[in-house]
Amino acid sequence: MTQTDHSTAFTRRLAGFAIDTPPCDLPAAALDLARLSLFDWCAVALAGVNEPAGRIVRTLVEREAGRPEATVLGLDERLPARAAALANGTLSHALDYDDTHFGHIGHPTVAVLPAALAVAEQSGATGGELLAAYLVGVEVACRLGAALGPDHYRHGFHQTATSGSFGAAAACARLLGLDVDTTSHALGLTATRASGLKSQFGTMGKPFHAGMAAANGVEASALAALGFVSRPDGIECPQGFAATHGAELREVEPPAGRYLFEAIQYKLHACCHGTHAALEALLGLRENHAIRPGQVSTVLLTTHPTWLKVCDLAQPATGLEAKFSYRLTAAMVLAGVDTAALESFSDATCARPDLVALRDRVEVVADTDVAETAARVEIALDDGRHLVAEHDLANPLPLANKQAKLQAKAQALIGAETAERLWQVIAKLELGPASALAEVLRAAGPGITR
Amino acid sequence: MTQTDHSTAFTRRLAGFAIDTPPCDLPAAALDLARLSLFDWCAVALAGVNEPAGRIVRTLVEREAGRPEATVLGLDERLPARAAALANGTLSHALDYDDTHFGHIGHPTVAVLPAALAVAEQSGATGGELLAAYLVGVEVACRLGAALGPDHYRHGFHQTATSGSFGAAAACARLLGLDVDTTSHALGLTATRASGLKSQFGTMGKPFHAGMAAANGVEASALAALGFVSRPDGIECPQGFAATHGAELREVEPPAGRYLFEAIQYKLHACCHGTHAALEALLGLRENHAIRPGQVSTVLLTTHPTWLKVCDLAQPATGLEAKFSYRLTAAMVLAGVDTAALESFSDATCARPDLVALRDRVEVVADTDVAETAARVEIALDDGRHLVAEHDLANPLPLANKQAKLQAKAQALIGAETAERLWQVIAKLELGPASALAEVLRAAGPGITR
Numbered sequence: 001m002t003q004t005d006h007s008t009a010f011t012r013r014l015a016g017f018a019i020d021t022p023p024c025d026l027p028a029a030a031l032d033l034a035r036l037s038l039f040d041w042c043a044v045a046l047a048g049v050n051e052p053a054g055r056i057v058r059t060l061v062e063r064e065a066g067r068p069e070a071t072v073l074g075l076d077e078r079l080p081a082r083a084a085a086l087a088n089g090t091l092s093h094a095l096d097y098d099d100t101h102f103g104h105i106g107h108p109t110v111a112v113l114p115a116a117l118a119v120a121e122q123s124g125a126t127g128g129e130l131l132a133a134y135l136v137g138v139e140v141a142c143r144l145g146a147a148l149g150p151d152h153y154r155h156g157f158h159q160t161a162t163s164g165s166f167g168a169a170a171a172c173a174r175l176l177g178l179d180v181d182t183t184s185h186a187l188g189l190t191a192t193r194a195s196g197l198k199s200q201f202g203t204m205g206k207p208f209h210a211g212m213a214a215a216n217g218v219e220a221s222a223l224a225a226l227g228f229v230s231r232p233d234g235i236e237c238p239q240g241f242a243a244t245h246g247a248e249l250r251e252v253e254p255p256a257g258r259y260l261f262e263a264i265q266y267k268l269h270a271c272c273h274g275t276h277a278a279l280e281a282l283l284g285l286r287e288n289h290a291i292r293p294g295q296v297s298t299v300l301l302t303t304h305p306t307w308l309k310v311c312d313l314a315q316p317a318t319g320l321e322a323k324f325s326y327r328l329t330a331a332m333v334l335a336g337v338d339t340a341a342l343e344s345f346s347d348a349t350c351a352r353p354d355l356v357a358l359r360d361r362v363e364v365v366a367d368t369d370v371a372e373t374a375a376r377v378e379i380a381l382d383d384g385r386h387l388v389a390e391h392d393l394a395n396p397l398p399l400a401n402k403q404a405k406l407q408a409k410a411q412a413l414i415g416a417e418t419a420e421r422l423w424q425v426i427a428k429l430e431l432g433p434a435s436a437l438a439e440v441l442r443a444a445g446p447g448i449t450r
Numbered sequence: 451m452t453q454t455d456h457s458t459a460f461t462r463r464l465a466g467f468a469i470d471t472p473p474c475d476l477p478a479a480a481l482d483l484a485r486l487s488l489f490d491w492c493a494v495a496l497a498g499v500n501e502p503a504g505r506i507v508r509t510l511v512e513r514e515a516g517r518p519e520a521t522v523l524g525l526d527e528r529l530p531a532r533a534a535a536l537a538n539g540t541l542s543h544a545l546d547y548d549d550t551h552f553g554h555i556g557h558p559t560v561a562v563l564p565a566a567l568a569v570a571e572q573s574g575a576t577g578g579e580l581l582a583a584y585l586v587g588v589e590v591a592c593r594l595g596a597a598l599g600p601d602h603y604r605h606g607f608h609q610t611a612t613s614g615s616f617g618a619a620a621a622c623a624r625l626l627g628l629d630v631d632t633t634s635h636a637l638g639l640t641a642t643r644a645s646g647l648k649s650q651f652g653t654m655g656k657p658f659h660a661g662m663a664a665a666n667g668v669e670a671s672a673l674a675a676l677g678f679v680s681r682p683d684g685i686e687c688p689q690g691f692a693a694t695h696g697a698e699l700r701e702v703e704p705p706a707g708r709y710l711f712e713a714i715q716y717k718l719h720a721c722c723h724g725t726h727a728a729l730e731a732l733l734g735l736r737e738n739h740a741i742r743p744g745q746v747s748t749v750l751l752t753t754h755p756t757w758l759k760v761c762d763l764a765q766p767a768t769g770l771e772a773k774f775s776y777r778l779t780a781a782m783v784l785a786g787v788d789t790a791a792l793e794s795f796s797d798a799t800c801a802r803p804d805l806v807a808l809r810d811r812v813e814v815v816a817d818t819d820v821a822e823t824a825a826r827v828e829i830a831l832d833d834g835r836h837l838v839a840e841h842d843l844a845n846p847l848p849l850a851n852k853q854a855k856l857q858a859k860a861q862a863l864i865g866a867e868t869a870e871r872l873w874q875v876i877a878k879l880e881l882g883p884a885s886a887l888a889e890v891l892r893a894a895g896p897g898i899t900r
Contacts, residue, residue: 059676060672064516067514067515080514083514157694191649191650192611192645192646192647192658196642197684199641199642199694200641203680204680205639208639208678208680226510228654230650230653230654234647240606240647
């Protein structure tokens with residue numbers, strides 16, 4: 001590892017940022033987005049409450065039982081904060097419908113928020129303290145993810161799990177009122193606990209990564225609070241987390257007064273975020289040119305090479321695999337299947353002859369000139385027309401539009417009434433205890449019966 | 451990663467070995483040693499029951515509480531199996547006095563046994579089932595450790611934590627009666643959960659690695675038993691555990707009818723195993739030549755390069771650092787300090803002027819011609835004598851000698867009475883339930899007051 005002077009005490013600087021940033025210094029734009037992410041997480045987590053991966057982890061922690069500290073979605077009884085983080089992290093990522101950050105290269109909220117929510121409830125924090133802890137934690141995850149960079153991801157690590165663990169630990173450290181030294185030990189302990197491999201994609205291992213990260217954060221911060229001593233420079237030290245996990249540490253600074261987190265993206269299709277730019281481009285062409293599936297001769301889909309290892313399953317057979325298939329999701333869009341609906345991703349969809357025929361006319365190629373957030377699609381029709389469109393998810397969308405889209409998504413996922421109740425609590429989060437949000441989630445959980 | 455045909459389905463073959471090996475096929479020599487390792491683990495764990503790292507982890511799991519399934523050393527109340535594994539793993543490695551396997555490059559028992567013991571108690575296993583599960587689990591850890599090899603270790607990973615997690619999962623899978631498919635999923639899930647960095651050496655992170663590994667094994671096997679689906683080829687698949695953790699997978703086959711585990715080594719000095727060959731060589735010279743510390747001009751200590759990153763702290767300041775210092779431990783032996791006694795490794799020892807003066811006359815060099823299990827020492831005395839000795843820990847010692855040495859060690863650590871009670875239970879382990887051993891440990895734990 002090449003170390004610059006700047007990267008000295010990287011771990012300690014993350015710790016200081018996490019616990020010393022006063023609430024008045026949190027950027028307003030970042031706070032607005034944090035509130036949206038919190039709302040979106042609640043909707044996606046409730047919608048996924050009975051997905052197999054989350055249900056299994058919940059069964060495990062329910063069986064272990066323990067001190068009633070924190071809410072587990074889908075259970076009436078509270079469980080220890082670590083257990084709640086493990087279960088809620090897993091179930092909230094089970095649908096793969098949660099937010100994404102392309103600089104972090106992962107899903108930061110499903111790792112950080114379950115940890116922050118559990119420890120906020122455990123420690124009697126206010127709603128404002130929860131929001132602030134979540135925001136600094138998710139920013140730590142984004143800053144570390146960006147610093148570890150694409151090399152770490154290409155090497156095979158899943159940032160949701162790895163950087164997510166550090167973000168979760170940072171959020172918990174703030175909620176527990178740890179000092180900088182103690183927080184550095186919590187992050188240093190996280191350095192030896194964090195794990196998670198991309199090769200688990202397409203299995204229950206992927207959503208479990210979010211639970212692992214959240215639980216790692218709760219556990220590491222609790223141990224540090226009890227006096228556990230680790231390497232306070234655990235990320236940047238020789239044979240530390242960065243050096244052993246395929247990464248140099250290249251710090252990415254946000255613009256002054258901004259957070260990296262502000263580039264957060266929300267999923268409006270119920271599949272891997274890597275497919276979304278292509279799906280948006282295809283949707284645009286289909287709507288603008290009234291394409292019928294039978295007209296399509298070939299589709300050429302150009303994406304950044306990064307995604308070929310992530311979501312280019314050529315012949316998906318299960319609903320879960322379908323979420324990671326450019327070819328099938330492209331066919332679904334062209335055939336008018338609603339890719340925003342969870343139900344669309346099924347084994348039956350994978351087997352539909354018309355979709356398979358369309359899928360087999362889609363070719364996927366990579367081009368480093370295409371941004372990681374973008375895609376280009378070219379459709380050749382049997383009447384000789386050749387249509388081209390590009391879409392870049394990084395193009396900005398006003399906050400009000402995001403909020404409206406997320407409210408519509410939440411209504412579709414958990415019903416208008418629960419969505420509205422959640423939004424009311426989150427909009428006024430600073431006015432009450434963090435447990436008020438947990439109460440709404442606990443009340444809604446068992447009633448969700450998708 | 452270069453993959454040979456042989457390494458295809460590596461994970462599955464480990465799973466099959468772990469669960470399908472009938473008790474009658476367990477090698478007698480390996481079973482004898484398994485019993486010794488079990489006994490040594492109990493003594494070392496009880497002696498370490500109040501060490502800070504273990505005490506902190508125990509405080510955490512005691513606070514979390516939960517279903518009374520398994521014994522935690524030092525507590526009257528039982529806790530969930532995962533929690534017991536986390537605490538017992540950590541406290542049993544806190545003294546760094548447990549067994550070592552140089553092919554595995556780590557400490558296999560502190561990862562595997564706490565998991566096996568907890569799940570045996572949880573599931574009502576017999577003593578014979580516990581012994582068999584521990585043996586196949588520890589053999590899985592050794593085979594995987596050997597297959598990951600020195601590259602994995604050099605890359606910065608601590609095999610006690612990494613390979614140990616797989617061994618723990620394998621032992622638990624056997625105790626839970628899982629089939630091959632389910633066990634493969636447990637190992638596949640372990641592939642994305644296992645972690646642990648050598649850069650934590652000298653901190654509480656190191657003993658925590660054993661607890662992490664044991665808890666990983668309990669959790670992964672429990673989730674697989676509940677239907678959790680992971681990558682059943684999680685170790686050898688592209689971007690699987692091996693490829694992402696600095697290792698090719700080069701299988702090391704034991705001789706027919708033997709286990710790799712049979713090369714297990716027991717610590718008779720209370721410090722890093724890497725120092726032991728040198729200390730044995732120095733002890734031999736001191737005894738044979740009646741060396742007085744004042745006579746020593748220089749000491750040249752030659753070791754395998756692997757160890758320079760592990761136990762070559764030049765100027766240790768704390769008792770924990772002293773355990774990883776060739777120079778200071780060499781000075782201790784030459785000055786007649788008992789390196790077998792736990793109390794010898796203290797901050798005060800590090801500060802003793804006579805030891806510091808002697809320490810500063812020790813030079814450490816590396817030579818690839820020296821085996822990893824061996825060391826060469828050369829002492830120049832002020833009367834002109836030049837003494838040379840070599841010691842190789844791999845030289846065999848009869849079982850009866852090992853047993854006698856371990857019984858003496860246990861008596862020194864936990865008193866003759868507890869040592870004898872433990873030995874009686876372990877010698878007849880197959881005649882009763884596994885919980886009989888847990889009972890002795892629970893009864894003895896709080897009384898240990900080193």
